[in-house]
Amino acid sequence: MRILVSNDDGYLAAGLAALADALRPLGEVTVVAPEQNHSGASNSLTLSRPLTVHRASNGFYFINGTPTDCVHVALTGLLDQRPDIVVSGINNGQNMGDDTIYSGTVAAAMEGYLFGVPSFAFSLVEHGQAFVHDAAHWAAHIVRRYVEAPLSAPFLLNVNLPNVPRDAVKGVQVTRLGKRHHAEPVVRAENPRGETIYWVGAAGGAKDAGPGTDFHATANNYVSVTPLQIDLTHVELLPAVTRWLQDQDQ
Numbered sequence: 001m002r003i004l005v006s007n008d009d010g011y012l013a014a015g016l017a018a019l020a021d022a023l024r025p026l027g028e029v030t031v032v033a034p035e036q037n038h039s040g041a042s043n044s045l046t047l048s049r050p051l052t053v054h055r056a057s058n059g060f061y062f063i064n065g066t067p068t069d070c071v072h073v074a075l076t077g078l079l080d081q082r083p084d085i086v087v088s089g090i091n092n093g094q095n096m097g098d099d100t101i102y103s104g105t106v107a108a109a110m111e112g113y114l115f116g117v118p119s120f121a122f123s124l125v126e127h128g129q130a131f132v133h134d135a136a137h138w139a140a141h142i143v144r145r146y147v148e149a150p151l152s153a154p155f156l157l158n159v160n161l162p163n164v165p166r167d168a169v170k171g172v173q174v175t176r177l178g179k180r181h182h183a184e185p186v187v188r189a190e191n192p193r194g195e196t197i198y199w200v201g202a203a204g205g206a207k208d209a210g211p212g213t214d215f216h217a218t219a220n221n222y223v224s225v226t227p228l229q230i231d232l233t234h235v236e237l238l239p240a241v242t243r244w245l246q247d248q249d250q
């Protein structure tokens, strides 16, 4: 089993090393990660300049680009052989509900999925690294499940891991994405040159967080596994938009 590992927190992140270590017993692990933290990068590709690949002393490849760049370059030129799975994380912070739209962690896995490679994104729901090895234990548990009994269809699984010791985790729940309230307003300040600056505010709190959601599972100390898809077509709105445009024509 060839395993490509990436993340969005950068190649020096504790979650990346913990994940790579935990996956090594399951296959041949290659790490290709961004040189710098690109949290919130979503699916961006670097098109305005070339990318360079370097290798750290621990064997990790790092690229001066985004999470998506890393997986894209790995799959389309850097690696001699196509990986069997792409695994992203472990992110320092949750990627639940609407977070998945902005997440570089999810994007790295999504790039694998777009190329037809089964892919996993792992995130630890609270910032901090106290339980990163416990989270890596559970991440490896889920990947091992695939190694032992592969799911037939290509998939993209978004996994959020509760921030607790491994024995306090109650199990794994398959969930849907919850929803958040709107983000907090930007924080306005002044820089030393007297210019107004804006910091993007915090994500909104959970709004749809009932049973069955990722928010609910992790709040109850379950590992949350949400299968994601990419097609953004709003199928239910197709008839209404069609009627609306026809009305304009008359």
Ligand code: MN
Binding pocket: 008, 009, 038, 039, 040, 091, 092, 104, 105
């Ligand atoms: Mn991140």
